[in-house]
Amino acid sequence: MIVVNDCAELEGSLSASCVTIGNFDGVHKGHQKLIQGVVHHARTHGQLSVVVTFEPHPMRVLTGRNTPPFITLLDQKLELISALGVECALVLPFTRALAELPPRDFVKRILVDGLKTRHLAIGYDYAFGKGRAGNYELLTQLGCEFGFTVERLDPVIINEAVVSSTRIRDLVLAGDVWELPPLLGRFYQFKGRVVPGAGRGARLLGFPTANLEPIDELIPKRGVYAVWAEVMEENAPPPTMAVCNVGHNPTFGEHGLTVEVHIMNLDRDLYGRTLRIHFVQRLRDEMTFAGPSPLVERIKEDIRLACRILGAPGAEP
Numbered sequence: 001m002i003v004v005n006d007c008a009e010l011e012g013s014l015s016a017s018c019v020t021i022g023n024f025d026g027v028h029k030g031h032q033k034l035i036q037g038v039v040h041h042a043r044t045h046g047q048l049s050v051v052v053t054f055e056p057h058p059m060r061v062l063t064g065r066n067t068p069p070f071i072t073l074l075d076q077k078l079e080l081i082s083a084l085g086v087e088c089a090l091v092l093p094f095t096r097a098l099a100e101l102p103p104r105d106f107v108k109r110i111l112v113d114g115l116k117t118r119h120l121a122i123g124y125d126y127a128f129g130k131g132r133a134g135n136y137e138l139l140t141q142l143g144c145e146f147g148f149t150v151e152r153l154d155p156v157i158i159n160e161a162v163v164s165s166t167r168i169r170d171l172v173l174a175g176d177v178w179e180l181p182p183l184l185g186r187f188y189q190f191k192g193r194v195v196p197g198a199g200r201g202a203r204l205l206g207f208p209t210a211n212l213e214p215i216d217e218l219i220p221k222r223g224v225y226a227v228w229a230e231v232m233e234e235n236a237p238p239p240t241m242a243v244c245n246v247g248h249n250p251t252f253g254e255h256g257l258t259v260e261v262h263i264m265n266l267d268r269d270l271y272g273r274t275l276r277i278h279f280v281q282r283l284r285d286e287m288t289f290a291g292p293s294p295l296v297e298r299i300k301e302d303i304r305l306a307c308r309i310l311g312a313p314g315a316e317p
Contacts, residue, residue, distance in 0.1 A: 001082035003089045007114025010088070017088075018042035018119040019111060021052040022126060023165075026071035027080035028184050030123065030156040030163040037153065038121050039085040049087045050115055053077070054094040061094050069217035071168055076189070076216075090115070103134030104142060112146045121151045158182050175221030177279040187278040187317060191215040191232065192259055194270040207299055209245075210270050212259040212277075219259065220279055222247040222286045226306035228278040228317040229263045231270065239317045240264060241310045243302050244277055247286035262303070278317040281309050 004010060018041045024031045035051060042049035055074050060066065072080065078089055092098065092110070101109075106129055111117040120139065128134040136152045143150045155162040163183050171179050172188055180188045192212025210229075223246060228239035242263040248256065261277060283302055289295040309315055 001078070001086050001089055003078060003091060005091050005093060007090065007110060010090075010115070014048045014116055016046070016118045017048040017050045017115045018045065018121070019050045019052060019115055019117045020121045021128065022123060023057060024051070024053055024072075024077055024081065025057070025165040026168050026184065027077055027084075028071075028163050028165065028168055029158065029182070032084060032185060033156055034121055034123055034153050035081060035084045035086060037151075038119075041119055041121070042087070045118070047118055049085070050090060050117075051081050051086050051088070052090045052092065052110070052115075053081075055091050056094055058094050058099065061096060062099060068169060069219070071165060071172070071188075071218055073216055076191075100130050103129035103138055106134065107139070107142045107146065111148070117148045119149050119151065121153065123153060124155045126152075169218060172218050172220050172279075175223055175225075175282045177220060177225065178281045180279075187228070187280055188218075188220070189216075190219065190259075190277045190279065191274055192277070193274050194272060196271065207262045207296075207303075208266060209260040209262045210266075210275060212261060212275060214259060215274065219257070220246055221282070222257075224283045224286070224302050226280045226283055226309045226315075227261065228280065228310065229261050230276040230278065230317070232274040232276055239276075239278060240266070241307060242277075243283075243299075243306045244279070245286070262299070264303070264307070280315055 018038050020034055020038045022031070038051070039049045041047070057070065074091070081089055111120065120143065122136065122139065126136075136150065140150045157163070159182065161167060168180060168183055171177070177188050192214050194210045195213045196211065225244045225246070227242050227244045229242040230239040231237065240263050242261050244259065244261045246257070246259050248258070261275065283305055287298070289298065
């Protein structure tokens with residue numbers, strides 16, 4: 001998949017395209033259905049399949065705040081979109097000027113002149129432009145004027161509720177990670193860079209841990225989780241069974257939030273490397289223990305339970 005930030009980068013290289021537009025936070029099952037439809041339509045009609053998205057997220061620009069935390073940042077979002085067979089991603093720099101652009105001007109400049117759009121697919125609730133005036137009805141009118149068709153997909157319903165980024169985000173924040181694979185098509189993933197920690201894992205407790213500095217934003221609810229740990233580098237081993245603790249280490253009187261991972265049978269130095277953590281199931285709340293000895297016994301039980309869960313069919317990353 002090629003990634004561009006301006007339609008000018010595609011000038012002369014396309015004559016017709018099939019396009020979808022959105023923020024696609026999480027690239028969940030609803031997004032996947034939409035994008036796969038675009039890929040299929042483009043291949044059937046000899047067009048270029050294009051996903052248009054924005055960076056930074058429009059909410060960050062329009063509100064000036066860093067909330068809510070996002071399920072996928074741009075690099076993972078593009079990785080997931082590429083895996084669906086998309087040929088081109090147009091990542092438009094989102095500015096207040098772009099937000100103020102009337103929908104007709106956006107359509108003419110980006111979709112018609114820039115991408116040579118012949119078919120546009122949008123989600124059931126998609127709207128864009130100033131005052132969110134660029135809805136399905138207006139896009140259909142503009143399609144008639146400029147020569148492209150518009151398709152609006154119905155929402156994807158799983159377990160009697162619409163699949164949405166908000167629903168997924170709420171489940172992560174509640175720690176209900178086991179409910180996410182049907183909605184995402186994968187376990188929830190979180191990336192962090194391994195940095196020095198307090199040094200207690202191997203020295204005091206007998207369980208070496210990788211202390212993670214978050215790269216991604218959305219951190220699951222405090223507690224202990226059965227996870228798969230994946231080293232993000234070429235020729236790395238496959239994901240390995242692990243236990244992850246998200247919390248404040250109350251037994252040792254600490255207050256800052258930490259994400260620590262004990263990887264089973266780890267025999268290599270991970271400092272400075274990036275890990276991707278696949279959250280499978282929450283094992284328990286964060287607890288305060290009387291001292292290191294009862295904590296060690298509980299960690300042993302956490303590891304035994306995690307091994308049983310991760311060794312079960314359907315628990316592979």
